[in-house]
Amino acid sequence: MIVFDLVCAPLGHRFEGWFASSDDFAAQQDRGLVSCPQCDSTQVSKAPMAPAVARKGNQRSETPAVPAVMSGPVPQEIQQVIARLATMQAEALKVSTWVGADFAEQSREMHYGEREVETIHGQATLDDAKALLEEGIAVMPLPFPVAPPDELN
Numbered sequence: 490m491i492v493f494d495l496v497c498a499p500l501g502h503r504f505e506g507w508f509a510s511s512d513d514f515a516a517q518q519d520r521g522l523v524s525c526p527q528c529d530s531t532q533v534s535k536a537p538m539a540p541a542v543a544r545k546g547n548q549r550s551e552t553p554a555v556p557a558v559m560s561g562p563v564p565q566e567i568q569q570v571i572a573r574l575a576t577m578q579a580e581a582l583k584v585s586t587w588v589g590a591d592f593a594e595q596s597r598e599m600h601y602g603e604r605e606v607e608t609i610h611g612q613a614t615l616d617d618a619k620a621l622l623e624e625g626i627a628v629m630p631l632p633f634p635v636a637p638p639d640e641l642n
Contacts, residue, residue, distance in 0.1 A: 497525035498532035506533075509623040574632050585610045587638050593617040600626045610635060 493514060495506045502525050508514040514535075517523050524531045585608040588595050592611030598604040610631065613621070621628045 494536040495533050496536040497528060497530040499530050500528050502527040503536055578631055578633055582610060584608055587611060589637060593621060596621055596626050596628060
């Protein structure tokens with residue numbers, strides 16, 4: 490899995506895109522499948538990125554890497570974006586069916602025409618998600634954790 494910083498040509502909107510490989514990005518771009526989430530333009534290119542330089546194989550980190558976190562007062566703009574994202578996810582889940590651990594299998598069945606297409610959400614391992622993307626099946630991680638329906642109050 491590779492993450493590219495992308496930019497649309499008309500308005501300069503920056504966003505992230507997750508792809509199985511550089512070739513996968515190029516193939517999706519050629520088919521017009523890569524578009525700006527803000528203006529829907531398909532005139533998208535890779536934005537300059539800082540390279541990730543790996544440690545030598547014989548070097549070890551003292552502590553394992555963890556995701557970045559934020560401390561202190563959160564700016565109002567960020568609070569508004571997070572609230573909007575949470576609202577959008579909640580609305581999307583209302584029209585989606587929970588399939589739990591069967592997510593990868595059911596996504597494949599829909600992609601290959603073995604069952605009716607519908608919007609689903611569930612659980613998948615990182616390896617399952619990578620395999621789905623490599624098969625050309627559109628999947629994406631949800632921004633916020635989702636509890637299975639049987640675990641809700």
